[in-house]
Amino acid sequence: MQTVRRPPSPACGCPVGASPVLHRRTWGARTHAVRRADMPAITPDLRERARGCLLGVAVGDAFGMALEGAPMQPVNAQVREMRRGRLPEGSFTANTGTMLTLAEGLLEAEPQSAEQLAARVEATRAGRVDGARSGGQATGFWARALGIQPRPKGGTAISEVTSSPDAEVLIRCLPIALATLDNRFACLALARDVARATHPHPDCTSGSAFATVLLWHLVQGMAPRQAVQQSLQACADLPPLLDETIRWASTRVRHTLANGSEVQQIIESTIWGLLTTASFAEAVTRVANLGGNAATAGALIGAWAGAAYRHSGIPADWRGQVCGAWPPRGGHLWREKEFLQLAERLVLT
Numbered sequence: 001m002q003t004v005r006r007p008p009s010p011a012c013g014c015p016v017g018a019s020p021v022l023h024r025r026t027w028g029a030r031t032h033a034v035r036r037a038d039m040p041a042i043t044p045d046l047r048e049r050a051r052g053c054l055l056g057v058a059v060g061d062a063f064g065m066a067l068e069g070a071p072m073q074p075v076n077a078q079v080r081e082m083r084r085g086r087l088p089e090g091s092f093t094a095n096t097g098t099m100l101t102l103a104e105g106l107l108e109a110e111p112q113s114a115e116q117l118a119a120r121v122e123a124t125r126a127g128r129v130d131g132a133r134s135g136g137q138a139t140g141f142w143a144r145a146l147g148i149q150p151r152p153k154g155g156t157a158i159s160e161v162t163s164s165p166d167a168e169v170l171i172r173c174l175p176i177a178l179a180t181l182d183n184r185f186a187c188l189a190l191a192r193d194v195a196r197a198t199h200p201h202p203d204c205t206s207g208s209a210f211a212t213v214l215l216w217h218l219v220q221g222m223a224p225r226q227a228v229q230q231s232l233q234a235c236a237d238l239p240p241l242l243d244e245t246i247r248w249a250s251t252r253v254r255h256t257l258a259n260g261s262e263v264q265q266i267i268e269s270t271i272w273g274l275l276t277t278a279s280f281a282e283a284v285t286r287v288a289n290l291g292g293n294a295a296t297a298g299a300l301i302g303a304w305a306g307a308a309y310r311h312s313g314i315p316a317d318w319r320g321q322v323c324g325a326w327p328p329r330g331g332h333l334w335r336e337k338e339f340l341q342l343a344e345r346l347v348l349t
Helices: 020-030 032-038 044-065 094-106 114-125 140-146 184-198 202-219 224-234 240-251 263-275 280-288 294-309 316-321 336-347
Strands: 324-326 332-334
Touching: 044 094, 044 202, 044 280, 044 294, 044 316, 044 336, 094 114, 094 294, 094 324, 094 336, 114 184, 184 202, 202 224, 202 240, 202 263, 202 294, 224 240, 224 263, 240 263, 263 280, 263 294, 280 294, 332 336
Parallel strands: none
Antiparallel strands: 324 332
16 A cells, blocks of 8 residues: 555546536536437436446346355356355455445535545545444455455555555446436546555456446447447547456356456456346356456446446345345445435436
């Protein structure tokens, strides 16, 4: 870990050094008429896709949780139902939890800057949020199981960042796609800035922007292969190796893939899963059974496949099994109904 100061990235024609909030407000003011024209109609199909993507994160996360750290499963012996792992069957991990925290931040009456949204996520992971019990930190078994890092003595400075290309950051940014359906530029810019606040590695910032704008295209009804191509065009600043990885992912052979801890590995396996399957269940099953960092990979493919195949395309038994509390101590209980309601609120933001 190292501490660095990150200047806000200029956007929307704002002065260098302007705050992220100013970027968002300036862009909104300058494009008010365009945004009204570009706002997609809130059709039943769009609602179904939005519900599918948020619930899909939790379902994929819970499915992958049971395979976390496991070796790649044989093709003829893949796990095809939710199982108990380090958590009870159907439980989601901190991957989904951090996504929920950021989603709730996007719904605040006062617009939150990228730094504020990132700080909110890190504070929740450390157990320092309103609603947590006295002392609010998840410790012992539950902290380890959920993947929450304990707070160092003396507190944690939110400005501390990791220089590694940690794939976990991809999941927290996904709700941005639903909150910015009228503005692809805002979707890309905010996803980059939220990732940069704690994960400044180029793979993290560009990878988060790609993963989020791909979801943006899928929610609006674009076919997966076309959505990938459109997202590559929108993310012209992808690091060359990451760009190449995405372009060739669907041609990879299963045994050459790995759900590693880095952005490039997770995006490769999940793009492969999205483009080589034709249903939510098969996409999640194939990706999670690669083992390794299966919960993170499951959450990401769950979001994309949930948007591609809609809420109704997620197996009913999987939908009914998902359950978890976030924050982990004293938090809200999340089941299918709560995820669907959150998706509705984000779409109508």
